[in-house]
Amino acid sequence: MSEIxxxxxxxxxxxxxxxxxxVKDFPPEVIPDHQAxxxxxxxxxxxxxxxxxxxxxxxxxxxxYILVSCHPSFLANAPVAxxxxxxxxxxxxxxxVGKALMTAAEDWANRxxxxxxxxxSRRSAPFYLALGYEDSAAFFKKALT
Numbered sequence: 369m370s371e372i373x374x375x376x377x378x379x380x381x382x383x384x385x386x387x388x389x390x391v392k393d394f395p396p397e398v399i400p401d402h403q404a405x406x407x408x409x410x411x412x413x414x415x416x417x418x419x420x421x422x423x424x425x426x427x428x429x430x431x432x433y434i435l436v437s438c439h440p441s442f443l444a445n446a447p448v449a450x451x452x453x454x455x456x457x458x459x460x461x462x463x464x465v466g467k468a469l470m471t472a473a474e475d476w477a478n479r480x481x482x483x484x485x486x487x488x489s490r491r492s493a494p495f496y497l498a499l500g501y502e503d504s505a506a507f508f509k510k511a512l513t
Contacts, residue, residue, distance in 0.1 A: 375423070
């Protein structure tokens, strides 16, 4: 357990509703669907190369989560890890919860043999730069539905 009262661990099935409440805190252009979330959350246990970590308070409350995957890559000469999502509850930001979640993801990626960890972020660049990440590319997406 950390000095400020939380531990990072793999998510369990009973964490789903608390994780969903954090998912709803993402910017307003994303409106999470509870049914779709439940299906994705349940599928994570069966997907090789993906992991969901949560930060849990001493009282058992989920304070944040990180979803990360590791997949093969040609250009890196090794697998690469991609942080899909990371979110920390409002009252726990700037208390190193995000850093602890990122460290858990990096440790996991290292065990997977990943050459690096990458992610896309529009709003948190100073946080990632402080953790040693570098700004390396633009992020593009195209909706398919």
